[in-house]
Amino acid sequence: MIELKNVVKKYANGVVAIEDLSLKLNRGELIVLKGVSGSGKSTILSLIAGLSKPSSGDIVVDDKHISKLPDHFAAAFRRDNIGFIFQKYNLISSLSVAENILLPLYPLNLPKEELEPRLQEVLNSLSIEDKRDRKVKDLSGGEQQRVAIARASINNPNIILADEPTANLDEKLSLAFIKMLEGLKASNRTVVVATHDPLFFDLESVDRVIEIRDGKVV
């Protein structure tokens, strides 16, 4: 379970991104955070992932106080529990598909025999096995998005966070992406999507749509 308790996030320039926000997200839920640009959706994802720390309040994920974790442990927490899908995919363009997907696992120094089956599994599940050695810069937007999903799921995380995942995709590819998210939800993962794409709002698979405005739940 993910719980945000009276979270405030104020940036150094004085901008208040999140103002006294409290939320509870249950395991296995597909949650959509809805709101216009600058409403604070991405900041919520960043706080849940431990990428930034709240100015006040507490964030608890599976009984871990993420907001109080030192940077070293926050990184380990992300590696073990979080899969992050970014709006612009945030892949490393100079690396191949396989290298990008395996990035989260490199610090673990796992043997090749262990990495290869995991890589093969995600490549197959996302139908990109034929692209494994291609540089990501040579892929289409839809293919890059799949690579981003593969990277987010290679460490088998409990929580998938997706920030405006369909912003750069057409409707067909967006629907395909939603199918993939549903697949992740079906495997009992918590999926949180920050988006203003209306495609997400009426989906049966979405458990809750939470509207965020000016850093608060509406």
Next chain:
Amino acid sequence: MTLLVALVATTLFIADSMKAEYKQDIQTAPDIVVSAQKALRYKTIDETQAARFLEIDGVSNAIPRVWGEYYFAKGNVRFKIVGLDEFENSTNSTLNRLRDRLSYDTNMMLLSPKVKAILNKNYYKDYFNFILQDGTLLRVNISQKSIAIPSIRDEYLIVMPKELARKIFAYADNEATDIAVSVKNSEEIAFSARKIAALLGNAKISIKDDLIVEYEQMYNYRSGFFLTIFIITFFTFFVIIYDRLSGLNSEQKREIGILKAIGWRVEDVLKTKLYEGLIISLFSYSLGIILAMVYTFIFNGGILKNIFLSSSRLLEHVPLQFHLDYATLALLFLISVPLYICATIIPSWIAATVDADEVMR
């Protein structure tokens, strides 16, 4: 970085090669060289003077030398002819070895590889006809033995018995180019030189110290050119390092942000950057050294050597001898590899310690 290492290494290799050559020349040079002069012009010296020098206390040896240059018009080249005597010891061990390989009862000469190639090209394979001063020809047989040259300045060397050399230069039987004098105690060289000068009046006496000064001028060791190139190169290198230290570009910052967002710790990022810096800097260092070696010793220093030898009269076209100073390699390593690694690690560390969220924004 590769080009900078190559540039600095080339300047150092050229300097080292010349320094080694210069040291070797100084070591094998006679303590005193006595030449005769007339109207402040060099002329031949009477070789019987050598016997008078030997009477001076401290003088251990005095050898009349016959040497000079011969212009070969077809090749547009000047050969350096050195005449050797079967029973005379030179201060130069290479010349002594050549002396032992000469045949004194036949009209025969030994040629440096370069001279041999030039004569071969002009169809002189077994003999060569020297044109004497009276216009007649002197046929001298070419030895097929290959020889090592004593110094880089002896690229166009021909070694032959003294008598033959005298004929070519039109010297009389008692005439020599100069007299090389050895002194037992190096502290007494200047003193012995003064005594010789007193014996001969207007002779030109050169001692080893004079040679050192002449070489220093010739090689331009401390010249502004060398220092300018060296300083500019180092300055450029440090500007690049400073530029790297002053921060990463947005793409590099974004990459570090991505790595942190997917669970990399600061130490994971730094470890990767360390390996990356190590591989790049070692590769650049090695490639730079190889390029410098190729440029210095295969392409003979190119433009850079000419800058070093700007005031040289003799060394413009001579090859640089291969000489590698490990201290130079270590110096180049220290100013390139660790600095580059620091310049890679420090900005990455700064970026990696900031919130990934902030780095990516």
